[in-house]
Amino acid sequence: MDNASTVESAISLLLLLIQLPATAILLSRLIKGPRRHPPIQPQQPTPELLGSVSVVVPTLNEALRISPLLVGLSKQSYEVREIIVVDSNSQDSTPDLVKAAQQKDPRFRLMTDDPLPSGWVGRPWALHSGFLHTCETSQWFLGMDADTQPHPGLVASLVKTAQTQGYDLVSLSPQFVLKYPGECWLQPALLMTLLYRFDPAGIESEQPERVMANGQCFLCRRSVLAAVGGYASAKSSFCDDVTLARYIAAQGFKVGFVDGAKVLKVRMYEGAMETWKEWGRSLDLKDASPSAQVWGDLWLLSAVQGLPLLIILSCLSLLPLLPLLPLLFLLGLNLFLLMIRFAMLLAIAHSYDRKSAKGGWLFWLSPLADPIAVLRIFLSAFHTPREWRGRKYTTGNEE
Template identity: 30%
Template structure:
């Protein structure tokens, strides 16, 4: 066997091994049960240019039956604020706030969430992105899962909804990375790289939020959810994660271009700011997934690698509940589709919804607000 073949085979075997562990252990929201005793709940929704999304997501958010619902318009350039006010007019527990302009040193989302946290009055703070679709009783299910895991901070990885080919190629990689590289049992271990979270839906108990210092603690971080998780680990707080299943779903980006722009915004941070690691990761995934189908025409043993890649995607689809089985055949094309994403991520400054985002390297970490 060639060295390359053995290396790729070992890589896929490692991923499939982690995936097997997560199939057995990674929790998925089912909608069964509710928190006992039930805490008071503030559902907090940051919004920027979400008018097109709110029509589909806000009715389900309003139906969650929480003690207070606060929506904050983060200086939108569309009709987000007006639409939110109209849709919440008959709901006494709901308030719509106009956010203040983002101060220097903050990202737009961390500042919006910080303002929301300052307004909340409940024992549990549930931060939910405006593009998240909640099933009936979703918030109660999340709180029950938080209690079951004994988590101070629990985040939900929503079931990813995709429509265009570009979305099919790129968005499921979020689940692939989570389920193939992070065995769920490691979440309770003192391993910094195993501390992760998803900012689409995060729930804090009030004590944990105060211990962390709110979103001010990660005010300049582009990937604020992971930064919060790592800070929580350092502060001795218990982390929890759960897959959203059919209870919490989202369509993150609409179309290929939006996927590239959205994912590129935080990709450099995942390598600690190392562009060399970013290039190596792109090249390695091309070798592991895109090249084997070409080699298998002349070297049949490479067909095994192709099959393992497809099996990996099928198992991820099954675990997340997406069950878009036909998309498994796209697995070899995903690294090719991701190349523009990696190229864009190499730039120092990214743009999203009209705002610049610049990665701040670790030596300047104090400028991002993450406390040692």
Template identity: 35%
Template sequence: MSSRTADRLTRAGTGLAVALTAHTAWNTTRLRRPPAEPPPVRERVSVLVPARDEEAALPALLDCLAEQVGCDDLEVLVCDDGSTDATARLVREASARDPRVRLITGRERPPGWLGKPYACHQLARAATGSVLLFVDADVVLAPHAVAATVALLRGSGLDLVSPYPRQVAVTAAERLVQPLLQWSWLTTLPLVAAERSPRPSLAAANGQLLAVDAGAYARAGGHAAVAGEVLEDIALLRAVKRSGGRGVPCDGSQVASCRMYTSWPEVRDGYAKSLWAAFGSPAGAAAAMAVLGLAYVWPAAAALRGSAVGAVGLGAGVLGRYLTAEATGARSLPDALAHPVSVLLAASLTVTSFVGRYRGTLRWKGREVA
């Protein structure tokens, strides 16, 4: 490659990085957040927890749900999705202490269903609330989390809100990869347009904490409409949009936290199970990774060779990560400085995901993913 071509790529990548970071900065000013002091909830809320082999995490969530304030009419349904550990026993014990808690014993999956969508489907069918609040078993909730999430849903006039929990990252692998969750949609998704637009393509959501109006959920077809989707949370929001509803991701760092994975093998396997579905096709994934590489890796490499333009691009990428972290309660420094490495690692995980997909080796919690 000629030096002229390399310089052109550096300038293009730097311009793209600056533009994307400017978009990130704008999005952080438009980001919806649950209120710190929500009003009392005047309707019935169904908290729905799909759980498979969650004996380590579930007690903390059940304790959090027992301590919720501002929501007097609350039911907590936990679907034991074929667990081989003490998950069901823990729910029964919680139910003995708190009659609002009820165990749903998961049935065998019908053909065409993946595990989590079917667990959520069973939970929703048993729910009696006008608000359905889906919560993953490894999420930790603040005492006002349920009331604040319902206030966000009703106060915004939306049909679905997804307050992203603060992503707890401890090990190096977690700190490199986990911040990309919020960074990805704060950087690429125009939040105002996504909130108003019926286009399913303008959608991001996180099933760790997701609230949906029960009527809108039913009109969208519920989880039956996303039965075979690995990324069922995003697919559910797209179904809501197709049925005339609206929804958007929000900052949930003040109401919830979640440590998804605790080691590199968990990070690798956790993302491998789903990244193949995030881009629509291998060509879409290749295009997305090429754009991210141009914006965040190429300028960084040029900066290391002494390019002032590349240094601007590197700085823009780091600033975008820093702004995201500050807006979502994550660790900002020094982690943001490693953003080019994070992008490279994301590309590697995407390749791993597609390879596993086509070899048929992707598994999660003892089940084939696809």
């Protein structure tokens, strides 16, 4: 064996040592899939749900995206007592749109949050302010984002799921609406970084630090939220939904995360660049995780999502050396990981609305974007956001 072969064998063995444990962890999560709670279906309310839910929506310059939410909330039935829109001094027509909705549905209420206190990030402050103004007789608090598009029956089905499963807090994974080629290619790869790190939606995590949540549709018992001080535990977090959910789980309450693709759509960002900038900066979840967990997740993502395609291409460029046993094992492992990746892409296809997308076929090529998606998580993990939704931060927790 010459020197080149020796080096290739050593590198192959090192990569196998990095990838094999990560592959085992990934498989241990994927085999839980058949036990997950099925996607929730739209349901009609029953009399005992009358006026049981207060909805709070934080807004800042959302005029271009909020209309589907306002229409969707107005179609929810008598289980919704009130819909409080907490606006942070929008400079566009967001308040006017909310006032117009209020003329048709008196459940809407517009309020402006107080100036941001030191140590708070804008979104959790707006949600906290809204929570403090909700009716105390409501049993449930429902936080929703301005970019969501709720179907009729969303709120009733969410509350009934929480009651049936005994959840104190439950949030949904939505169906994402795609429109442009770049996002069709990049966004599924970014979403996959979450699916690799956590159990499937519909599986209850036994460890509070591994709980997942989505603040776009976030239902919590009002008594529980009051007991933990509202959003105070997540006040400085750029992923306040996960931070708060994990804090609540650590207090012994039951937290769920289920598939809501049949009751909720989301149009998050316009194009690949905005997706890269805005969504990518919070996917590392560093504000909700200890540093050891962040580093562990970066290793896992690198091993099972970021490296396989690069390793396969490298192995194919070394065809004369493929008879080397370590290199053959390495190639086989990464072909296996690539097969898993395409299988997972098929499994999440229902989570994307590509009917009106230009270049929707690029969705099926999103595994090619995996190294870029993992790079985005690395960049985010080592960078504190300075701007969010048009708001500028002078420090990590000041706006």
